[in-house]
Amino acid sequence: MRQIGINTWVWQSPLRDAIAPTMLAHVAGLGFDLVELPLEREGDLSAAAVRPLLEANGLAATVVGAMGPGRALVATDDETVAATQRYLRACIDFAADVGAPSVCGPFTAETGRTWRMDAGERTTIVAQLRERLAPVVEHAAERGVALGLEPLNRYETSIICTVEQALDALEPLLGDHLGLALDTYHLGIEERSSAAAIRAAGDALVHVQVCGNDRGAPGGDQTDWAGIRAALDAVDYRGPLVIESFTADNAAIAVAASIWRPLATTQDDLARDGLAFLRQLERA
Secondary structure, three states, rough: OOOEEHHHHHOOOOOOOOOOOHHHHHHHOOOEEEEEEEOOOOOOOOOHHHHHHHHOOOOOOOOEEEEOOOOOOOOHHHHHHHHHHHHHHHHHHHHHHOOOOEEEEOOOOOOOEEEOOOOOHHHHHHHHHHHHHHHHHHHHHHOOOEEEEEEOOOOOEOOOOHHHHHHHHHHHHHOOOOEEEEEEHHHHOOOOOOOHHHHHHHHHHHEEEOOOOOOOOOOOOOOOOHHHHHHHHOOOOOOEEEEOOOOOOOOOHHHHHHOOOOOOOHHHHHHHHHHHHHHHHHHH
């Protein structure tokens, strides 16, 4: 069965070394196989602090990046591009040093930035993305880490929203060290069929994040979970299923993720309910 993981954004943002011992012990105590570590800023987390905690708690790990203000690879100035590339290399280095196989995220431009593009401008943006992502992919290959680029819904980006757009944009770079990271929340908004989109991603699928259609716990919602599981099996996806949700108690993350109300009685309830559902889904 696939490993079941959870992103620490369910409880906390940002995650730092000082908080990591309590947080990782909590994740392990709830019964998860894996923790997804957001590296929001260089230096928030260090491999020297985190790797022993993963080993002590019996947790595998993946890493996600955050495309906050001032981060972009396209439609921006050279200084911003260089800073973003440095940040992504830092995410890759952290992942390699803690033994995480992948770094995933919407590595195009600041999340929430949208604008209309005609066909000519989109062609220019895609060319910029390929050129500026290529050296980052080379660094990932050197460190033995896979990048997963995540399509986002139309309210969070206008660059790559669908699997088809992602495959088209990344095609020359796709391989062992670059693929797609898919999130059921975004699939449910942008794709006509989440299962068909997963099948279209095929062997380019690096990572899968899951949550309910309301961004709460997976299960008991409108998502076609049986269809998603069948599609993951069809493309022989053996990576983890990672719950990505967010707390409404942290102002910065609540605004960034548009979490305007609690998504469960407690965040621990969200985690437990999601874990129980995903275990059942994997056994079905």
